[in-house]
Amino acid sequence: xxxxxxxxxxxxxxxxxxxxxxxxxxxxxxxxxxxxxxxxxxxxxxxxxxxxxxxxxxxxxxxxxxxxxxxxxxxxxxxxxxxxxxxxxxxxxxxxxxxxxxxxxxxxxxxxxxxxxxxxxxxxxxxxxxxxxxxxxxxxxxxxxxxxxxxxxxxxxxxxxxxxxxxxxxxxxxxxxxxxxxxxxx
Amino acid sequence: xxxxxxxxxxxxxxxxxxxxxxxxxxxxxxxxxxxxxxxxxxxxxxxxxxxxxxxxxxxxxxxxxxxxxxxxxxxxxxxxxxxxxxxxxxxxxxxxxxxxxxxxxxxxxxxxxxxxxxxxxxxxxxxxxxxxxxxxxxxxxxxxxxxxxxxxxxxxxxxxxxxxxxxxxxxxxxxxxxxxxxxxxx
DNA sequence: AAGTTCATACAGAAAAAACTGTACAGAGTT
DNA sequence: AACTCTGTACAGTTTTTTCTGTATGAACTT
Numbered sequence: 001x002x003x004x005x006x007x008x009x010x011x012x013x014x015x016x017x018x019x020x021x022x023x024x025x026x027x028x029x030x031x032x033x034x035x036x037x038x039x040x041x042x043x044x045x046x047x048x049x050x051x052x053x054x055x056x057x058x059x060x061x062x063x064x065x066x067x068x069x070x071x072x073x074x075x076x077x078x079x080x081x082x083x084x085x086x087x088x089x090x091x092x093x094x095x096x097x098x099x100x101x102x103x104x105x106x107x108x109x110x111x112x113x114x115x116x117x118x119x120x121x122x123x124x125x126x127x128x129x130x131x132x133x134x135x136x137x138x139x140x141x142x143x144x145x146x147x148x149x150x151x152x153x154x155x156x157x158x159x160x161x162x163x164x165x166x167x168x169x170x171x172x173x174x175x176x177x178x179x180x181x182x183x184x185x186x
Numbered sequence: 187x188x189x190x191x192x193x194x195x196x197x198x199x200x201x202x203x204x205x206x207x208x209x210x211x212x213x214x215x216x217x218x219x220x221x222x223x224x225x226x227x228x229x230x231x232x233x234x235x236x237x238x239x240x241x242x243x244x245x246x247x248x249x250x251x252x253x254x255x256x257x258x259x260x261x262x263x264x265x266x267x268x269x270x271x272x273x274x275x276x277x278x279x280x281x282x283x284x285x286x287x288x289x290x291x292x293x294x295x296x297x298x299x300x301x302x303x304x305x306x307x308x309x310x311x312x313x314x315x316x317x318x319x320x321x322x323x324x325x326x327x328x329x330x331x332x333x334x335x336x337x338x339x340x341x342x343x344x345x346x347x348x349x350x351x352x353x354x355x356x357x358x359x360x361x362x363x364x365x366x367x368x369x370x371x372x
Numbered sequence: 373a374a375g376t377t378c379a380t381a382c383a384g385a386a387a388a389a390a391c392t393g394t395a396c397a398g399a400g401t402t
Numbered sequence: 403a404a405c406t407c408t409g410t411a412c413a414g415t416t417t418t419t420t421c422t423g424t425a426t427g428a429a430c431t432t
Contacts, residue, residue, distance in 0.1 A: 007328060007330035007331075008328050008330050008331045008334075012326075012327070012328070012331050015321055016321075016331070016334060016335065016338070019314050019317045019318060019321075019338070020314075020338070022310060022313070022314065023310050023311065023314045023342070025310075026306055026307055026309075026310035027307055027310070029306075030303035030306060030307055032221070033221070033299060033300065033303055035218070035219070035221070037389090037390070039390080039391085048341065049338060049341070051334070051337060055408095056408085056409075057408090065391075065392090066391065066392050066393075067392095067408095067409080067410095068391075068392060068393080068409090068410075068411090069390080069391055069392075071409060071410060072390090072391090072410085075410090092399080092400065092401095092407065092408065093407090093408065093409090094408080094409075100341070100344065102344075102345065102348040103348060103351070106348075106352070113219060114219065117216035117219055120212055120215075120216060121212055121213055121216055123212075124208060124209050124211075124212035124213070125209065127208070128205050128206075128208065128209045131205045132205060135201055135202075135205075140198075141198070142193060142194050142198070143193075144193035144194050145193075145194045145198050145202070148194075148202060148237070149202065151237060152202070152205070152206065152235060155234065155235065155286070156209070158286065158288075159213075159234075159288065161371045162288040162289060162292075164371065165289065165368060165370055165371065166292070168368045169364070169368045172367055172368050177367060178355070178367070180367070181358055181363060181364070181366070181367045182351060182354045182355045182358050184351055185347045185350065185351065223419090223420075225420080225421090241378095242378085242379075243378095251421075251422085252421065252422050252423075253378095253379080253380095253422095254379090254380075254381095254421075254422065254423080255420080255421055255422075257379060257380060258380085258420090258421090261380090278376095278377065278378065278429080278430065278431095279377085279378065279379090280378080280379075
């Protein structure tokens with residue numbers, strides 16, 4: 001994708017870059033839904049169009065940003081499994097390329113991020129339920145307080161039920177059952 | 187939930203608040219997945235436990251924050267359909283309560299946020315494809331450039347295919363089909 | 373109509389996050 | 403073992419976001 005080989009001219013190169021840039025811009029912007037920065041989104045877009053795995057230095061050069069930023073950006077994308085580290089003998093530098101299987105990216109995102117949230121929420125809810133039950137049984141608990149506790153408990157139970165459902169949704173995704181409901185294109 | 191009625195004492199009130207606070211903390215933190223601030227998440231948690239719809243002033247008082255912040259926070263949650271505006275005769279103030287149907291909240295979130303992203307991405311990809319095809323047909327396009335264009339086009343086609351799938355997933359959610367795959371608890 | 377009470381627009385302050393340059397540790401080479 | 407190269411930790415700077423206080427306009431009351 002560099003220009004130095006004389007296989008095409010400046011003008012043609014610019015034309016391609018212009019097209020890519022617009023796509024990168026939009027895709028990068030919408031990647032904020034995955035909780036990544038705009039610039040990390042752009043980095044992803046850059047890697048998406050790269051015709052070969054890139055090094056941090058190359059990214060920094062293309063993005064006009066510091067290598068440090070590339071390092072952290074790549075790490076974020078790595079955590080989200082949106083890019084993969086690639087090994088190439090001969091090169092001492094780390095190489096990265098995007099995960100082109102976006103279905104995988106999507107489900108992995110849920111598997112990791114949402115699962116984490118579901119679990120921490122469930123844990124908090126269960127603890128709260130225990131606390132409430134303990135409190136409700138104390139002798140100096142007034143009628144009024146018992147009522148408040150009961151209402152809270154009911155709300156928490158409903159929330160927990162929802163989280164159990166969400167947990168099963170994530171299971172279904174991980175096991176690929178979502179593709180039964182909504183098939184991939186051939 | 188206020189203390190001024192003498193139905194319970196300071197200590198009991200504190201005990202309940204402590205339990206709630208922990209739940210609010212966790213739920214609020216995980217709400218960053220929905221792209222909302224920590225403090226907006228806390229606001230949501232506050233409303234979750236409120237035993238009646240709240241006014242901006244009440245929220246501000248409980249959260250120890252300005253009414254302006256409450257206003258913007260509530261608006262964010264309203265946009266996400268996580269809270270509802272409630273009418274109550276006699277009161278001139280706006281009242282808000284959380285949407286307790288979290289299944290609905292979840293699917294609404296996808297329906298609005300992800301759909302928006304999918305659509306804007308698809309539009310960008312289609313434009314890019316047209317551009318590429320136009321460019322590919324120009325007479326001064328070298329062999330090498332044609333190859334580059336072809337590769338880009340292929341990537342974009344794959345991406346578009348994914349977005350069409352995602353679009354159908356969102357359809358399926360909106361139409362409640364997700365509940366066929368993963369049933370709600372009774 | 374004048375007077376309240378409310379929500380929010382707006383500008384500025386405070387806080388948080390993103391980004392950079394430097395420094396350094398670890399792996400690889402000579 | 404000395405040297406080189408690479409990725410990242412860290413501190414400081416810049417940019418962005420969040421939050422607040424004031425001001426204003428709309429709706430309601432008298």
